[in-house]
Amino acid sequence: MYKRDYYEILNLSRNADGEQIKKSYRKLAMEYHPDRNPGDKEAEEKFKEAAEAYEVLKESQKREIYDRFGHEGLEGRGFTGFKGFEDIFSSFGDIFEDFFGFGNNKGRRSRARQGKSLRYDLEVTLEEAFLGKEDEISFQRLEACHTCNGSGSSPGAEPMVCPTCQGRGQVIRSQGFFQISTACSACHGQGEIISDPCKDCRGGGEIRVEKNINVKIPPGVDTGSQLRLRGEGESGEDGGPPGDLFVVIHVKEHDFFAREEDNLICQIPVSFVQAALGDRIVIPVLGEEGGHELEIPHGTQPSEIIRVPGKGMSSIRGHRRRGDLYVKVNVKIPKKLSQKQRDLLQAFAEAEGVTPSSKRAKVRDFLKKMAQ
Ligand SMILES: [Zn+2]
Numbered sequence: 001m002y003k004r005d006y007y008e009i010l011n012l013s014r015n016a017d018g019e020q021i022k023k024s025y026r027k028l029a030m031e032y033h034p035d036r037n038p039g040d041k042e043a044e045e046k047f048k049e050a051a052e053a054y055e056v057l058k059e060s061q062k063r064e065i066y067d068r069f070g071h072e073g074l075e076g077r078g079f080t081g082f083k084g085f086e087d088i089f090s091s092f093g094d095i096f097e098d099f100f101g102f103g104n105n106k107g108r109r110s111r112a113r114q115g116k117s118l119r120y121d122l123e124v125t126l127e128e129a130f131l132g133k134e135d136e137i138s139f140q141r142l143e144a145c146h147t148c149n150g151s152g153s154s155p156g157a158e159p160m161v162c163p164t165c166q167g168r169g170q171v172i173r174s175q176g177f178f179q180i181s182t183a184c185s186a187c188h189g190q191g192e193i194i195s196d197p198c199k200d201c202r203g204g205g206e207i208r209v210e211k212n213i214n215v216k217i218p219p220g221v222d223t224g225s226q227l228r229l230r231g232e233g234e235s236g237e238d239g240g241p242p243g244d245l246f247v248v249i250h251v252k253e254h255d256f257f258a259r260e261e262d263n264l265i266c267q268i269p270v271s272f273v274q275a276a277l278g279d280r281i282v283i284p285v286l287g288e289e290g291g292h293e294l295e296i297p298h299g300t301q302p303s304e305i306i307r308v309p310g311k312g313m314s315s316i317r318g319h320r321r322r323g324d325l326y327v328k329v330n331v332k333i334p335k336k337l338s339q340k341q342r343d344l345l346q347a348f349a350e351a352e353g354v355t356p357s358s359k360r361a362k363v364r365d366f367l368k369k370m371a372q
């Protein structure tokens with residue numbers, strides 16, 4: 001593969017000094033940085049090319065080999081350039097940090113990270129889900145320690161510069177001819193070590209605290225509805241934003257109403273006489289103290305369903321009207337009859353022209369016919 005001259009890539013003369021090389025590389029890296037050129041393949045190539053040129057020219061040993069033997073000279077000694085962005089950033093991380101304005105003067109790498117989000121499961125009754133409610137919930141979360149402001153060091157004590165990496169957060173490891181820098185394991189890349197840990201958090205910088213928060217549950221929530229409370233999760237690390245708190249709703253089963261999205265379903269027992277003659281009965285309805293008067297039309301059949309519009313569940317989408325209520329009529333046949341009821345039913349049967357015994361005789365005739 002054809003490779004451009006490293007000096008040409010960085011727009012330098014062959015006798016440029018270290019400072020000029022760095023300055024020139026910074027300028028190009030800024031211009032072609034992937035954050036500024038998302039999805040731009042050409043910028044990506046230029047960025048990688050500049051990184052490779054800089055990697056070689058900044059080190060006198062590699063530069064000398066390149067000056068004398070060119071690209072082949074380096075390849076012959078195992079130099080392959082960078083595999084990708086990851087590689088470039090882990091090698092020149094410090095350069096990017098100071099010109100993109102993050103990181104700090106101790107040379108430690110920025111680790112700003114968003115705090116963890118938390119989940120809280122909240123059980124509500126169907127009535128509460130219908131009306132909505134305000135509830136105080138209490139939960140535990142990790143927060144930056146108030147005593148040391150999350151630093152982990154005893155107040156007044158300064159963290160110690162890590163002796164292993166001298167505060168760089170990175171250590172250089174030799175691999176054959178080349179050197180690779182990796183995060184320092186003694187300080188986990190932080191560049192500093194806590195010498196006098198804070199008593200309250202034992203140096204961790206975080207404490208577990210009990211938190212009480214008011215939660216507004218809107219009308220119409222259902223099992224699985226989630227309320228997101230921004231910033232109420234655990235605190236972020238190194239200046240990162242806090243996580244969120246997700247309140248997950250569970251609606252308890254109701255003795256009388258079942259729910260299907262915004263509709264409610266219930267069953268009411270009705271005597272066979274009420275079903276036959278029709279009646280007006282009062283049934284419970286959510287949000288109405290006195291209940292609702294329901295008309296059972298005469299001739300209502302067992303398991304018939306009567307729809308009551310607008311008496312179902314409130315809708316979580318506030319602009320939508322309430323759902324409907326579906327009343328399933330459960331016609332009850334009496335198991336015990338008084339003598340008077342028996343006589344009346346007997347008379348009713350005769351009026352209908354059907355007596356239980358004559359019906360039995362009809363069945364007998366029918367079966368006889370079938371057998372012939
Ligand atoms: Zn502390």
Ligand SMILES: [Zn+2]
Pocket residue numbers: 162163164165166167168169170184185186187188189190191192
């Ligand atoms: Zn270290």
